[in-house]
Amino acid sequence: GEDVEQSLFLSVREGDSSVINCTYTDSSSTYLYWYKQEPGAGLQLLTYIFSNMDMKQDQRLTVLLNKKDKHLSLRIADTQTGDSAIYFCAESSDYGNNRLAFGKGNQVVVIP
Amino acid sequence: KAGVTQTPRYLIKTRGQQVTLSCSPISGHRSVSWYQQTPGQGLQFLFEYFSETQRNKGNFPGRFSGRQFSNSRSEMNVSTLELGDSALYLCASSLTGSQPQHFGDGTRLSIL
Numbered sequence: 001g002e003d004v005e006q007s008l009f010l011s012v013r014e015g016d017s018s019v020i021n022c023t024y025t026d027s028s029s030t031y032l033y034w035y036k037q038e039p040g041a042g043l044q045l046l047t048y049i050f051s052n053m054d055m056k057q058d059q060r061l062t063v064l065l066n067k068k069d070k071h072l073s074l075r076i077a078d079t080q081t082g083d084s085a086i087y088f089c090a091e092s093s094d095y096g097n098n099r100l101a102f103g104k105g106n107q108v109v110v111i112p
Numbered sequence: 113k114a115g116v117t118q119t120p121r122y123l124i125k126t127r128g129q130q131v132t133l134s135c136s137p138i139s140g141h142r143s144v145s146w147y148q149q150t151p152g153q154g155l156q157f158l159f160e161y162f163s164e165t166q167r168n169k170g171n172f173p174g175r176f177s178g179r180q181f182s183n184s185r186s187e188m189n190v191s192t193l194e195l196g197d198s199a200l201y202l203c204a205s206s207l208t209g210s211q212p213q214h215f216g217d218g219t220r221l222s223i224l
Contacts, residue, residue, distance in 0.1 A: 030210060042116075042202055043215040088155065098143050098209050099168045102155035 004089060006103035013111050018076040020106045022089035025070060029091040032065060033100070034074045037086045046074070046087075076108075084110045114139065116205050116216035124222045130191040133219045137184050137205030143167075144186040145213060146178060149200040158201075161186055162209065190221075198223045 003025040012018045024032070029051050035043040049056045049063045049072075056063045062075040072089055086107050090100040117136040125131050137144050145168075146158040157170040161180035178188045184205075190197055200220050204213035 031212070033212065035215070040217075042118075042217040043204075045212055045214055048212050090155075092210065098145050098160045098162075098206060098211075098213065099157045099170070100145075100147075100155075100204075100213065101157070104154050 004101050004103035006106045009107050011109045012079050016079055018079045018108055020074045020087050022072040022103050023070055024091045026093045028093045031092050032072050033090045035088045079110050081110045116203055116214055118203050118216035118219050122220050125193050126224050127193055129193050133188045133201055135186045135203030138214055141205035141207055142184055143206045144180055145204045146188050147202045193223050195223050
């Protein structure tokens with residue numbers, strides 16, 4: 001079955017880098033996603049990585065995937081106050097399956 | 113391009129009533145999924161519709177149902193509301209299966 005684990009809270013100073021970690025259990029995961037949720041809003045898709053990739057970089061965001069350890073991380077460079085939010089990782093297993101399994105989320109607080 | 117639109121944004125109901133939530137996907141997207149978000153259980157998958165057919169279903173009681181119309185718009189219905197149904201209900205759309213899902217801002221349902 002699918003089970004996604006995340007740590008709960010991270011505080012970081014503005015301008016520093018943030019790293020958020022996630023572990024998953026389903027080895028058949030096809031895509032792994034990072035979503036951002038701000039207060040009172042829905043989920044914003046930040047980036048995603050296909051399971052046959054090790055790394056993906058998208059502007060300030062870097063995603064690292066370690067399939068052996070089933071570990072996913074999101075690095076945010078030059079963290080800004082607007083990055084304060086809850087970050088969720090999610091996995092989908094089986095090609096054609098749109099059922100996402102989410103972690104509990106990681107709250108990131110950026111200190112000016 | 114307009115994003116995923118959910119209506120209404122807020123809803124207050126009493127126990128025993130029923131409710132219908134609406135979701136308009138991004139133009140051209142054929143898959144619509146619904147999720148429930150609560151502080152205790154986090155984000156949980158309810159069901160997915162594709163081409164007017166339910167393709168996946170999560171572990172929710174039969175009181176939760178949905179449908180999709182020929183224009184890909186979807187509705188979700190909850191009957192005989194219980195206090196525990198209070199949650200943020202999120203709709204997500206994607207082009208087809210295994211494509212990144214884009215979320216709306218959700219409908220916040222409160223049961224009194």
